[in-house]
Amino acid sequence: MARKLPMYKAISEAIAQEMEKDENIFVMGEDIGAYGGIFGATSGLLEKFGPERVRDTPICESAFIGAALGAASKGMRPIVELMFIDFFGVAMDQIYNHIAKAHYMSGGQVKMPVVIMTAMGGGYSDAAQHSQCLYGLFAHVPGLKVVIPSNSYDAKGLMISAIRDDNPVMYFFHKGLMGLGWMPSPPEATVEVPEEPYTVPIGEAKVVREGSDVTIVGVAKMVYEALWAAEELEKEGISAEVIDLRSLVPLDKKTLLDSVKKTGRLVVVDEDYRSYGMSGEVIATVVENGISLEAPPVRVAYPDVPVPYSRVLERYVLPDKEKIINAVKSIM
Amino acid sequence: MEKIEEIPKETLLEIYRTMHKIRTYEETLAEWYYKGKTPRFDISAGPIPGELHLSSGQESAAVGVCMHLKPEDALIGTHRAHHFAIAKGVNLKKMTAEIFGKATGLSGGKGGHMHLFDASVNFSCSGIVGASFPQAVGVGIAAKLKGEDYVAVAVGGDGAANQGTFHEALNLAAVWKLPVIFVIEDNSWAISVPKEKSTAVSKNSERAAAYGIPGVSVDGMDVIAVYEVAKEAVERARRGEGPSLIEIKVYRLRGHFEGDPQHYRPKEDLELAKQKDPLLNFEKLLLEKGIATEEELNKIKEENIKEVQEAIDFAVNSPYPEPEEALKGVFAGGE
Numbered sequence: 001m002a003r004k005l006p007m008y009k010a011i012s013e014a015i016a017q018e019m020e021k022d023e024n025i026f027v028m029g030e031d032i033g034a035y036g037g038i039f040g041a042t043s044g045l046l047e048k049f050g051p052e053r054v055r056d057t058p059i060c061e062s063a064f065i066g067a068a069l070g071a072a073s074k075g076m077r078p079i080v081e082l083m084f085i086d087f088f089g090v091a092m093d094q095i096y097n098h099i100a101k102a103h104y105m106s107g108g109q110v111k112m113p114v115v116i117m118t119a120m121g122g123g124y125s126d127a128a129q130h131s132q133c134l135y136g137l138f139a140h141v142p143g144l145k146v147v148i149p150s151n152s153y154d155a156k157g158l159m160i161s162a163i164r165d166d167n168p169v170m171y172f173f174h175k176g177l178m179g180l181g182w183m184p185s186p187p188e189a190t191v192e193v194p195e196e197p198y199t200v201p202i203g204e205a206k207v208v209r210e211g212s213d214v215t216i217v218g219v220a221k222m223v224y225e226a227l228w229a230a231e232e233l234e235k236e237g238i239s240a241e242v243i244d245l246r247s248l249v250p251l252d253k254k255t256l257l258d259s260v261k262k263t264g265r266l267v268v269v270d271e272d273y274r275s276y277g278m279s280g281e282v283i284a285t286v287v288e289n290g291i292s293l294e295a296p297p298v299r300v301a302y303p304d305v306p307v308p309y310s311r312v313l314e315r316y317v318l319p320d321k322e323k324i325i326n327a328v329k330s331i332m
Numbered sequence: 333m334e335k336i337e338e339i340p341k342e343t344l345l346e347i348y349r350t351m352h353k354i355r356t357y358e359e360t361l362a363e364w365y366y367k368g369k370t371p372r373f374d375i376s377a378g379p380i381p382g383e384l385h386l387s388s389g390q391e392s393a394a395v396g397v398c399m400h401l402k403p404e405d406a407l408i409g410t411h412r413a414h415h416f417a418i419a420k421g422v423n424l425k426k427m428t429a430e431i432f433g434k435a436t437g438l439s440g441g442k443g444g445h446m447h448l449f450d451a452s453v454n455f456s457c458s459g460i461v462g463a464s465f466p467q468a469v470g471v472g473i474a475a476k477l478k479g480e481d482y483v484a485v486a487v488g489g490d491g492a493a494n495q496g497t498f499h500e501a502l503n504l505a506a507v508w509k510l511p512v513i514f515v516i517e518d519n520s521w522a523i524s525v526p527k528e529k530s531t532a533v534s535k536n537s538e539r540a541a542a543y544g545i546p547g548v549s550v551d552g553m554d555v556i557a558v559y560e561v562a563k564e565a566v567e568r569a570r571r572g573e574g575p576s577l578i579e580i581k582v583y584r585l586r587g588h589f590e591g592d593p594q595h596y597r598p599k600e601d602l603e604l605a606k607q608k609d610p611l612l613n614f615e616k617l618l619l620e621k622g623i624a625t626e627e628e629l630n631k632i633k634e635e636n637i638k639e640v641q642e643a644i645d646f647a648v649n650s651p652y653p654e655p656e657e658a659l660k661g662v663f664a665g666g667e
């Protein structure tokens with residue numbers, strides 16, 4: 001049976017169902033117990049599993065994310081929540097020098113089935129240190145899988161895949177898709193979610209709208225901006241295909257290339273910083289594979305500036321439907 | 333230690349004025365914050381968007397410490413920093429305009445409530461828990477290298493004292509004998525996590541022993557006690573005798589942030605906070621000891637209400653920044 005669930009409930013349901021089956025799974029993070037996670041992703045878990053398996057930590061990201069490595073080395077399957085991705089700085093060494101590299105450096109002796117779950121995204125004036133996406137940084141580092149759901153169905157399926165994966169997975173959720181009530185969220189992100197456990201494979205993109213003139217690629221909230229743009233463009237006779245990458249690592253090159261081969265035009269929408277990131281990677285992948293485009297590819301990405309606080313400033317820099325429409329028209 | 337009788341009346345009234353100003357400011361800001369966010373709370377709506385962490389109940393920490401600071405002394409605060417900003421002398425109008433996201437704000441609307449900068453009084457703060465401590469160490473290095481007598485104050489909550497930066501910075505300031513005062517504002521909570529579940533010692537001041545520096549714990553309900561403890565630490569730093577750690581026990585009168593349902597917090601805890609109100613306590617003391625009359629305090633209150641209202645009016649009536657401003661100012665020396 002499926003019922004409509006907001007993304008935050010889909011995530012906590014996925015964790016709960018896996019925890020019921022596998023007692024090696026436990027959760028650590030700040031305010032993930034009694035509070036249920038600041039964005040609700042662990043709601044109800046403390047009540048179900050108790051404080052041994054659902055551990056509120058002191059504020060010490062380096063210590064508890066590093067601890068995930070130790071626990072994983074002993075066969076546990078830790079899920080840690082980094083409250084906002086913006087806080088990665090205080091824990092990055094444990095993530096990228098250790099968790100990401102342990103399997104490789106140990107010649108395969110050590111497995112790292114760790115899920116690092118984290119909130120990303122802006123649009124509500126939380127400013128420079130609480131609004132970033134930063135998935136590009138983690139996708140850049142070898143050894144980390146990176147997934148980013150855009151709706152509650154994918155959120156549950158990707159979480160279950162992440163937990164079952166023997167590799168470290170960075171699981172990003174966009175605050176503005178969680179369906180929290182106190183934070184605006186497009187209704188489209190709250191979809192039917194089966195009650196039983198299921199997986200959405202890591203590394204599979206999804207064509208969320210078919211079209212023939214241009215391919216628009218994005219993740220998370222930008223998928224909706226792209227879909228809304230596609231609707232408008234349709235009225236003007238432009239047929240846009242929209243791809244939700246869902247995973248950055250591994251990247252589903254086939255879905256991407258097949259689409260661009262068909263449409264011959266590419267717009268990449270990225271809420272992460274423009275330079276050296278996802279948008280560049282997607283375009284490079286297309287170009288490297290010798291696909292000849294009918295027009296140069298375009299990026300609608302977050303410019304290389306910190307996230308400003310004032311609403312008018314943030315709106316100016318955030319990619320949105322209008323900017324996507326303009327980008328598409330510029331290459332038609 | 334000085335007794336209250338030995339402190340000049342004008343100093344005591346100054347302490348009262350600033351504490352009351354802070355309370356008035358925070359409670360007024362709260363009213364504005366909820367405009368556009370009722371009946372349904374929407375964090376992105378209203379004249380003050382984003383998060384808002386208010387300091388009501390914690391005024392004594394800011395005022396007790398900042399009374400001893402000069403504009404050249406640096407103060408580095410946290411996500412909850414309005415009280416320290418006001419006590420440090422940050423321009424109230426510009427600060428308010430910043431919180432409203434206006435062009436006339438301290439940073440033209442780019443920083444916001446968690447990122448207030450006023451270089452003219454050496455004030456800054458950050459939304460990253462534990463970020464202040466190492467930065468204050470650097471101010472201490474500058475003072476030493478330049479042969480100046482300014483000091484640096486790093487503020488953190490009880491939660492921040494569990495972050496690695498706290499321990500690294502205390503050690504560094506201690507080995508280099510730097511003029512730094514580490515202030516832990518203990519309000520018993522780090523969002524929903526109570527201190528006793530996160531902290532291995534009952535008092536964070538005990539942690540000073542690990543770094544061979546003085547550590548004092550003081551009751552924030554008594555602003556004069558805070559004032560005296562801070563005086564000693566600041567003077568010690570100015571004399572070149574090195575850093576100190578002060579833990580100030582305060583109570584959080586509001587949620588962690590506005591909109592916090594606080595379902596994790598026992599009712600008695602909130603009641604206790606109300607009983608431990610440092611502002612009411614000080615007001616009572618001033619009257620009971622005959623240091624000030626009700627009329628004198630009322631006059632101060634009226635002046636504060638007026639000043640806060642003027643700051644709000646300034647913010648509300650100021651223009652928003654030009655959108656293109658968003659792209660400017662990443663680097664010094666040009667666009």
Ligand SMILES: Cc1ncc(C[n+]2csc(CCOP(=O)(O)OP(=O)(O)O)c2C)c(N)n1
Nearest residue numbers: 087412459460461489490491492521522523
């Ligand atoms: C590095 C980092 N981790 C986590 C957070 C999220 N966070 C913001 S405030 C806070 C609690 C801080 O508690 P405390 O230091 O006691 O200060 P208080 O809020 O009580 O004033 C947390 C966990 C953050 N901003 N930065």
Ligand SMILES: [Mg+2]
Nearest residue numbers: 489490521522
């Ligand atoms: Mg606290």
